Amino acid sequence: MLKGKSAVVTGSTSGIGLGIATVLASKGANLVINGFGEAAAIEATRAELEAKHGVKVVYSGADISKPDEVKAMIDLCVSSFGSVDILVNNAGIQFTESVEDFPLERWNAIIAINLSGVFFGAQAALPHMKAKGFGRIINIGSVHGLIGSTHKVAYVAAKHGVVGMSKVIALETAGTGVTCNTICPGWVHTPLVQKQIEAIAAGEGISIEAASEKLLIEKQPSKQFATPEQMGELAAFLSSDAAAQITGVAIPVDGGWTAQ
Ligand code: NAD
Numbered sequence: 001m002l003k004g005k006s007a008v009v010t011g012s013t014s015g016i017g018l019g020i021a022t023v024l025a026s027k028g029a030n031l032v033i034n035g036f037g038e039a040a041a042i043e044a045t046r047a048e049l050e051a052k053h054g055v056k057v058v059y060s061g062a063d064i065s066k067p068d069e070v071k072a073m074i075d076l077c078v079s080s081f082g083s084v085d086i087l088v089n090n091a092g093i094q095f096t097e098s099v100e101d102f103p104l105e106r107w108n109a110i111i112a113i114n115l116s117g118v119f120f121g122a123q124a125a126l127p128h129m130k131a132k133g134f135g136r137i138i139n140i141g142s143v144h145g146l147i148g149s150t151h152k153v154a155y156v157a158a159k160h161g162v163v164g165m166s167k168v169i170a171l172e173t174a175g176t177g178v179t180c181n182t183i184c185p186g187w188v189h190t191p192l193v194q195k196q197i198e199a200i201a202a203g204e205g206i207s208i209e210a211a212s213e214k215l216l217i218e219k220q221p222s223k224q225f226a227t228p229e230q231m232g233e234l235a236a237f238l239s240s241d242a243a244a245q246i247t248g249v250a251i252p253v254d255g256g257w258t259a260q
Contacts (some may be wrong), residue, residue, distance in 0.1 A: 002239060003028035006081035008073060010064050010121065011091030013037040013045065015190030016140060019228020020088050022097045025053040027236050033079045034060045035091060056081065064091040064117035065109070067124075074124040083132055086239050087125045089118040089162075090140040094192050096151040096199070107154045114158035115165075122169055124209040126178070135178035136239045139166050140231070143186050143254045149219075159184075163250045172250030179247035181238055186254025187216060222255030 006040040007024045011017040013035030018041040021033050027090035033046060042059055049057045058080050062069035092114045118139050129135025144152060145159035162182055187193060193215075201211035216223050230253060237243055252258045 001027040002086075002236065005239065006030045006032075006077055006083055007086035007087040007088065007239070008032040008060075008077050008084055008121070008125070009034065009088040009090060010062075010117070011035045012074075012088075013042055015192060016043070016185065016188055016231050017036065017088070017090040019230075020090060020140075020232040021049065022053075023229060023232025023236050024086065024088075024239070025049045025055050025057065028053070028055060029086065029239075030056040030081045032058050032060050032073060034062055034064070034073060036061075064089075064120070065112035067120040070120040071124040074121070078128055084125050084128050085134060086136045086138065086235075087121050087129075087134070088138045088140065088235055092140065092192070093116060093126045093154055094152070094196070094230070096196065098151055099153050102153055107187045109156050110154035112238070114155065115161045117160050118165060122165070122180070126169075126173070129178045130173070133177040135173070135176075136243075137169060137178070137180040138235050138238050139180070139182045141166075141182040141184045141250060143184050143219075143252060143257050145182060145184055145250060146252065146258050156200070167248045174247065177244075179238070179244065181246060181248065182250040183231055183234055183238075184250050184252040184254065184258070185226055185231060186220050186250050186252070186257040187225050188227065188228060188231065190227070193225075218256040221255050221260065224255055226253050226255060 007029045012021040012033040019055045043144040046057045060073040064202040141162045142159040144156045145163040197211045
């Protein structure tokens with residue numbers, strides 16, 4: 001389905017990004033993977049994706065909060081594969097604290113990575129996509145781009161910003177063959193959420209299993225986690241020709257969280 005296409009997936013050394021990279025590779029896309037981690041583990045992931053799916057995979061260690069590094073990552077995709085057809089802006093971090101006590105350093109980091117990083121990626125990729133007359137920018141937002149929760153002021157602000165930014169990119173690219181959409185996951189069991197589960201378990205003196213159940217019951221009516229693979233399948237669909245007229249939308253994948 002995506003044979004001959006090339007994709008950059010930010011934050012793909014872990015969690016949702018890795019799930020999306022794996023699905024895009026399984027559909028035939030060549031990849032630039034990105035994110036932090038141990039060099040040996042990243043190289044093992046890169047080599048496994050290539051071997052398992054018969055595609056080419058290169059790694060960029062770009063820090064998404066740095067525009068020059070993001071541009072170099074996009075340029076790496078173009079120099080390796082001749083184009084950047086799909087950009088999945090997925091890298092993101094979380095920090096929870098009340099508004100009054102939220103550390104300025106964490107606010108700045110979340111805005112830089114979760115919001116500005118998406119802008120840097122789109123700005124670097126768009127000229128290549130427009131020149132080719134094809135492009136898919138897929139931003140990984142969150143249910144927190146649509147509604148709020150306590151103790152997530154920077155994250156909710158950044159994710160609402162991503163939903164808004166996607167609409168502007170969609171309008172500026174309408175009719176050019178480029179689309180821009182936001183996927184809005186509810187709870188997905190990844191290291192980012194595991195930290196929140198562990199905090200609930202420690203704070204309330206309950207087991208990890210009980211904390212995990214509590215987290216789901218509080219917000220997600222299905223009481224089931226969504227999976228990185230489900231995000232990958234949706235990203236693959238949005239990358240397909242069938243989705244050529246889907247642009248500027250935010251699609252929740254949240255077990256009913258935002259239906260309430
Ligand atoms: P994760 O912690 O498993 O993965 C985050 C990835 O981003 C890692 O590869 C990490 O190395 C990378 N990263 C972090 N800072 C970076 C930087 N400055 N430059 C480059 N890479 C960086 O988290 P996840 O749960 O897979 O989250 C991925 C995305 O999905 C995030 O944008 C997150 O906000 C969003 N999301 C997650 C959930 C969930 O329930 N897990 C729900 C909604 C939205």
